[in-house]
Structures are given as C-alpha cells and as structure tokens.
Amino acid sequence: MRPIITLTTDFGTRDSYVGEMKGVLLSLCPDAHLVDITNEIAPQDIQAAALVVHSMAAAFPPHTVHLVVVDPGVGSARHPMACATPQGRFVGPDNGVLSLVWQQAHDQNPADAHAVVLAEPRFWRPTISTTFHGRDIFAPVAAHLAAGTSLDELGPPLAAPVLLPLPAPTWEGPARLCGEVVMVDHFGNCISNITEAHLTRLGPAPALVVLAGEHRLALHHTYAGVAPGEPLALVGSSGRMELSVRNGSAGHALHIAPGFPLCVERRSAE
C-alpha cells in the first residue's frame, strides 16, 4: 500500500515554504504520494482549516497521513501534536486545527482517538528554526508516520488536545433552531453549523423556513429548485445546511460572512 501524505496549510502558493515541506517529505518517505489539499487557508484561520480537514479526510483511505500546518503560535508554548483516528492520522500544532477530527472520533468511541505530543527530536530535522516547524518538525514526523513509525514512538500521550470553540447551534423551543455561518466557500455558499440531523429533528424540509437577516428562504433539495440568481437554502455535500444563490454567490449577494446568524423555524410557527 503506497503511503499517502496530504498537505493543508496557510502558506500560500507563491513562496518556497510548501516546496520545502515537500522536499523534506520525499527525502524521508520517497514512496509517498503527496496530495495538495489546499495551501490557501486564510493566514492563521484555524477554524477554516479544521473544517477543511474534517470534510476531506473522510474521503481518504485510513492509512493516509494528513499534514496540517496553520500555526500562528509557532515558536511559543503550544505543543506540536499528532493523532490517530479510524479515519486517518494527522500531524500539526495543538491549537484546535485537528480538534474536529479528533473530537468526532472521541465522541464515537474515546478508545479510537489517540493523540501524542511530539517530543522525540530523533524524528525531526537536526536543526529546528523558530519560525517554520512545518518544515522542521511536522513534515518529518508526517513522513516517518507514513513510512511506518507508530504514533506511540513520537512522544507521550496528549490527553486533552486544545478544542476549537466552534459555535454550536441553540434551540429556541422545539420548533426553532438558531446557529451561524461558519464558512463561506469559493462559490459564495454560506455553510452553517446546522446539520441535516438538526433539520430532521425540526421537521420535513417543506415545512421549514430559514431566516437570515432580512431573508426568508425555503429549503430545497438542489440548486435547480430556484431560478438562476435566486437564493435558497439546502443541505450541502458536507451534510451542513448552506445558503446559496443558484449560479451566483450568496456571500456577495446576501452580504454574509462567517459569524452571520441564522435560524430555522417550522412554518407552522409563523
């Protein structure tokens, strides 16, 4: 089974940084298949990276190693970490960027979520810069994991990784759930923290209405449920409710950014 290592960073795509990490990875694990997920997480946007990692890791084989470097605290006291779940292995800073995948595994079965502090310099580069642990600690550890090193060799257990304070939606009675937009994607789809499971508890889709600012939107099954240029709500490919504009950008058209509040109500409550 050929090793796979994915890369998710906020390093951008015009400097040497991603290339330096790839060189380290291939030096230590020459057989690895390197897969760019994205290097364009907004600088230091831990929440966006955590959501991207959570969504994409589910599609990869479980022997994949996911290298995730969004690390505003590089050189400070934050720990470098790695974790293993049934969905894959993950390497990055202990700042919340890995918390969604760790938490999901932990919620299903605490015995399935293993985390360690990276504390064994023999798996790092010989010299560690203070500004680029991606190249000097995280990449070599990811390469060693992909090449066969076990998680336990990397350092002592990390009992409680830093958890991302991802906002949870709140019930305002049994017929109204309020949450917020957690990410606006490249197309301008506004992805919320309300999931398909939440909606199922509220009622059948035709009975629901989404309130977002001045907008009242119906829940549709597909973009084709409205005319081009019209807004709608639907459950997106990640299982979260999204606000969209057919063939357009809901982010631009509705002036929505992460943090924007929204609620879903049963129509009978009107």
Place this chain on the structure above:
Amino acid sequence: MRPIITLTTDFGTRDSYVGEMKGVLLSLCPDAHLVDITNEIAPQDIQAAALVVHSMAAAFPPHTVHLVVVDPGVGSARHPMACATPQGRFVGPDNGVLSLVWQQAHDQNPADAHAVVLAEPRFWRPTISTTFHGRDIFAPVAAHLAAGTSLDELGPPLAAPVLLPLPAPTWEGPARLCGEVVMVDHFGNCISNITEAHLTRLGPAPALVVLAGEHRLALHHTYAGVAPGEPLALVGSSGRMELSVRNGSAGHALHIAPGFPLCVERRSAE
C-alpha cells in the same frame, strides 16, 4: 503503465472539495498519479474549461483519464457523461465542457469519438449528494476507468453530446477574416478563434494586419519582434492567433476581454 488522472475544475483552491475528490480517486485507484491541471476555472465558465482541456490533453499519454468538473447544472436534468478519443478519456457533465475534445475526434473520424451517459450506479459512491457529483459520480467513474473499467460498462451510448457554441470566425471576402477573443490568459495574452490555418489561407504573415478596436497590429513570429511594452499579434503555442504586449498584459493595456471582436486583413486590401 501507471494510471494518470488529471483534474480540471472551478472549485478553487481553498476549500475541501478538490481534496475530497482526490481522496475518492486514491481510494478506488490507489496507483493513480493525480495531476492538477487547474482548479481555478472561473466559476461556471464552461468555455474556458473546454479550451483548457483541449489544449492540455494533447500533451498527455492517451491512457490518461481527464476528470473535468465545471458543473453549474449539478442536480438538474443534465447528464453525467464520459467519452474516449485517440487523445484520452474524459469524464464530466454533458454541458459542453468536453465538447471540443469530442468534436475534434469526431471531425477526424466519427468512429474514434465514443461517448456514454453515466448510468450505472455501481461505479458511483453509495450515496449521491445533490450538489457535488464531482465527488460522488465523476471522481469514482474516473477512478474506475483509470483502474481498467471499459467505457461501455459505464452506461449506454450518448449519440450527441451537448456542443459548446464556440464562436467561429467569418470570412468577409477572401482577404478579410473576422473573429473574436475567446480567452485571456494569466499573462494577459488575448487568444482568438482565428488559427494558424486560417492565417495561411489569408496570406503570408508580413502581408497581414490585425485590426482590434483602435489598434492596427502587425503579425510577428515572436515577442522579441517588438520593443518591451509594445503590442503585437502572433500565433501562440496552441496554434491560435493571440494579441500580446511584450513583457506586459494585452488584456489590461488594450482593454480586451473574451468576446472582443477583431479582424485580419491582407494589407493589399487597404
């Protein structure tokens, strides 16, 4: 022969979508070499994607599978399709995005252009979202093709794929051909629908003049034919006539976007 799968999408490079497709591809075809062509086709720009696919596929080995997802009609009645030509195999929506490669093969020999409707769910993911057929239908089909499945197994023949209404140039007499800009590239080169073959029919390059808005441009063999900062016309690497500015951007300098009209005349016609 190691399988090769290329990716051309409008998914952008900061979300999880491209990564999710790559995970699906490697889950089903672990030996595949994944090659990013571009994930930055302008959202829903079918014509730009069709042109990119046409240009790059010519450089790849014929056993390559090209996965092309620019799919504004996802979830509507448009068909998912795959086709095979002497230049490679292609998977994507039947909305014109594959029409240039299909048409080229069909024009040379109808027997060499095969297309099918994707109609066999056993080659798809078990659950199909309504918004992301790239992950749930197109990527798994591309992986199966790369891993050895034949085109015929994927579904029934598609006799007439949707053709892109790419504008054709028109002759205004034997000494004047008028067309338009079909793409402006990253450097600002304005690529037209007039080809080297058209120019050969008009006359030798020194005898021709290109009229574009207020500009009268000579046809040169290379950028070095004019001084830095000066505009020129030349035949670009795709065999199409382009307007360029040496070491600059013709798109910016000449205020040109796709659709901009231009004509080529024999100078003797002045």
Place this chain on the structure above:
Amino acid sequence: MRPIITLTTDFGTRDSYVGEMKGVLLSLCPDAHLVDITNEIAPQDIQAAALVVHSMAAAFPPHTVHLVVVDPGVGSARHPMACATPQGRFVGPDNGVLSLVWQQAHDQNPADAHAVVLAEPRFWRPTISTTFHGRDIFAPVAAHLAAGTSLDELGPPLAAPVLLPLPAPTWEGPARLCGEVVMVDHFGNCISNITEAHLTRLGPAPALVVLAGEHRLALHHTYAGVAPGEPLALVGSSGRMELSVRNGSAGHALHIAPGFPLCVERRSAE
C-alpha cells in the same frame, strides 16, 4: 530511486500551460513524481523565482530535477540551459533564474557547478513554438534528465551563466550594515539580503537594532517575542533577517516592498 521533477513557473494556475508541461513530463518519464513548487511567481519576476528555487532545492534529495520556467526572453537570443550541483539538477532559461543555486555551488567548489547550453534538439519536442519553450524544450529536457540522460549529452558547456544582480549589503563601518528587502512573502514577512552570518559579525542579537524607515526594531528569536500586532526583526527559516508583524503583515503595516532599504547597527553605536 523514483525520479522527482519539481515545477517553478510564473504561468499562473488557471490556464493550460502547466498542464501541458506535466503531460510532456509524464509522456517522457512516466515514473516521475511531479511536485508543484509554485506556478505563481509574479509574471517575469526572475529574482523571486531564483530565491524560491534556492530555498526549496535545499530540502529535496540530490537526484531531483528542478524545472524552472520564468522566461520573459522566450524566442529571443537568451540560451536555454541546464546545470548540476551537489543539491540537484536544474533546467531553465539562462537569464539568472538558476544563478543563485549555480553560484552557491560554484562559490563552494567551482568543480561542483556544471552548466550546459541546451543545444541538442533530439531531447526536445519535434516542433518548437516561439512562445512556449517551457513545454517544447525545458520540460522534455527535464524529463530526459530525470529518466537517466546525463547533463553532458544535452549540449556544450556554459562557462558563465547569466548572474542575477541580487543586491549585496554594504558595511558602513564595523558596527553598521545596510541592505534591502529582497522579497515579501505571502504572510507579509519582509525578507532581506542580510543573513544570520552577517548578524553574527555585527554582535549578539540583544546588542543590535534594525532601522527600517521610521521604525527601530529589536531582533527577537521568535514571533512570540512581541505582542500580537507588534513588529519585530528575526532570522527566518531561510537564514535571512526578516521584518515581521506577529500574526500580521509587515509588508502592509510598514508599507514595505522589495527594494526597501534597512540597516542593522550595534546599539552601542547610538
């Protein structure tokens, strides 16, 4: 040992050009592992490309072939070249883009820096466009090198490659060194031409002060040496002194672009 070929270009990421080069590479060297370094060097920015190549090549195994195409002189008299150093092999135009890696090897041992003019069309594509030597000359040569062709077969020796006029810092007495910013990275870090070795000659870090426009900055060991939003100087991961803003952009906050002058002084000189 699997061949590795990296790509560094100014071709952008939305056209077919990078894909065309990848197709040529995989056609001629099917086992190659292709690694994108960056395709977003600013158009025709030879200095930025030379710095990126210099930084990233150090992290790759020495059998790697680095394909570098920033080529504003394509079609003019500039030579196509390749060179070999203890850090790797490099293919690109002879316009300075490979000069930092060549010069570094040459400075250490002239016998270790080999360069040749690409003069053997049998290693090129059969037809050479005048605008895209990346696809028609550089990519096929890189593929042949990666597949086992020796440097000497490609053409005659190139005794004196074009050197980049990268500005060198100047000593204004033994306690003051003046240089300039040579690159501003994705995060807004302003990377100078003053190196850690220069600073060591000036004195211990706590005794030094950096003067940049109206700013007087202390030299810190890590970003955490100042509060979020505050500017600082530090030695970055490439061994060069950088001006940074913790969790921010020094380029924006301090209005700094490449060419911006700065000096380092011993505090006792105040």
